[in-house]
Amino acid sequence: MSHGITYIQINDSVGNTIGAVADAGGQFIVLPIGHEESVATPQEAATTSNVAAPAGASSVVYNDGSSTVTATPMTDGTTTLIVSMDSICTDPAACGSHSP
Incomplete structure (x- = not known):
């Protein structure tokens, strides 16, 4: 965490950034790094191919107690990442450095 911002990077099994x-x-912002994958946040829907469909089950690839990222393999070979909020801390004293 840096200045109240948490950076979440998802890599594949060989270390390439997805x-x-x-x-x-x-408040989530998709960062311009990684493969040409699809990333959805609570503020922005994922951009998806018109021909791609899920090719398998979604898997949780990150969870820190306040944010969860799931990855879904797609039929076009890409992976769709979906970021969701588990909870938002409304009491900064109880949540340490997390605040709404």
Whole structure:
């Protein structure tokens, strides 16, 4: 975490970056790094191919107690990442450095 912003980077099994987001108290921004993958946040829907469909089950690839990222393999060979909020801390004293 840097200045109240949490950076979440998702890599594949060999270490290549699939996608990344920045989280500032529940406001997510998709970062321009990684493969040409699809990333959805609570603020922005994923851009998807008109021909791609899920090719398998979604898997949780990141969870820090406040944010979860799931990855879904697609039929066109890409992976769709979906970022969701588990909870937003409304009491900064109880949540340490997390704040709404």
